[in-house]
Amino acid sequence: MDLYALLGVRRAASAAEIQRAYKRLARSLHPDLNPGDAVAAEQYGAVSRAFGVLGNPDRRARYDSGEPVVVADPVPQVGFEGFDFSVARGGGEVSFGEIFATPRAERAMARGEDLEQAAHVSFEESMRGAERSLEVVRFESCPACGGIGEVELDPQPCRRCRGTGSLRARRGHLVFSRACPDCAGRGRVTRRGCGDCAGEGRSLHTERLHVRIPPGVRPGERLRIPGGGNAGRLGGPPGDFVLVLEVGSHPLFRREGDDLHCVVPLSMFEAAGGAHVDVPTPDGGPVVIEVPAGTQAGQRFRLRKRGAPRPEGGRGDLFVEVRIEIPTVVDDRGRALLRELALLHPQDPRRALGGKG
Ligand SMILES: [Zn+2]
Numbered sequence: 001m002d003l004y005a006l007l008g009v010r011r012a013a014s015a016a017e018i019q020r021a022y023k024r025l026a027r028s029l030h031p032d033l034n035p036g037d038a039v040a041a042e043q044y045g046a047v048s049r050a051f052g053v054l055g056n057p058d059r060r061a062r063y064d065s066g067e068p069v070v071v072a073d074p075v076p077q078v079g080f081e082g083f084d085f086s087v088a089r090g091g092g093e094v095s096f097g098e099i100f101a102t103p104r105a106e107r108a109m110a111r112g113e114d115l116e117q118a119a120h121v122s123f124e125e126s127m128r129g130a131e132r133s134l135e136v137v138r139f140e141s142c143p144a145c146g147g148i149g150e151v152e153l154d155p156q157p158c159r160r161c162r163g164t165g166s167l168r169a170r171r172g173h174l175v176f177s178r179a180c181p182d183c184a185g186r187g188r189v190t191r192r193g194c195g196d197c198a199g200e201g202r203s204l205h206t207e208r209l210h211v212r213i214p215p216g217v218r219p220g221e222r223l224r225i226p227g228g229g230n231a232g233r234l235g236g237p238p239g240d241f242v243l244v245l246e247v248g249s250h251p252l253f254r255r256e257g258d259d260l261h262c263v264v265p266l267s268m269f270e271a272a273g274g275a276h277v278d279v280p281t282p283d284g285g286p287v288v289i290e291v292p293a294g295t296q297a298g299q300r301f302r303l304r305k306r307g308a309p310r311p312e313g314g315r316g317d318l319f320v321e322v323r324i325e326i327p328t329v330v331d332d333r334g335r336a337l338l339r340e341l342a343l344l345h346p347q348d349p350r351r352a353l354g355g356k357g
């Protein structure tokens, strides 16, 4: 048996491709995952020996030149750390037999999974929009098999049933016979699973994704990029990429829906006599608002369309709440002026409370 075919890789495969193919096979054939399956155990041994040769540049070169190669030292164990079994195995049970012989139609085509990633934008970026370049690890359609998950073979006898098309199992004195799942009872196989993608039709890649974040995004908003997720299985449509946005806070502005709120301090004299004051806005410079004479603490002014931009167009409003700063008067002249002012304005501020104040 050709060692390359055993691992399901091309003769020109890179060392990394060979290691990947070995890991995938070893993962699905590992005795721990296939307790009591003698065929899987035998195939696991064969695959491990093949990797013992092809996984070593020296031995691989000798094998390529036609020399018989004997693996004397123990086969290197490839660690499975960092591998997510559920993802790599596609969520379903993929056995060696299924990968290598089940006709494509009997395996399920499926839409790719959505991928989700969080991104933080500052308050200012949420107002004017931002761009992010993200590193994304995603399944892409496998170039080796064109996303189909298997490659054509010259017809050859099925290895699992040794060309008989049926498997026998003994229980007590009874012998059961069932159609071989690897060749669907035909005894011959004409296709095998693609070794590059373990028959999934897709393989993992890391790539950079450029995302434009529109102005006005709300905290927790989910930005969906159709087709930016994992490639589908066996030619299914791709999933979406979803960017979940965290938006930073701002020392002056508080957001409520698409409206913004801020507090602007006025001096007692500005509030009493009226004034033009600068009010900050979330983008661009401050705007001047006119505060009428007799403005009270807590009074709110509404600036239309000065709030957060709406992704669908337009803007919310900006609400400005007035806080009044009272000076601390400690000099005699100041105190005299305050007394004089009080005599000119004798209203009782607590008249609504009913008491005498
Ligand atoms: Zn493939």
Ligand SMILES: [Zn+2]
Pocket (backbone or CB within 6 Å): 158, 159, 160, 161, 162, 163, 164, 165, 166, 180, 181, 182, 183, 184, 185, 186, 187, 188
């Ligand atoms: Zn068979």
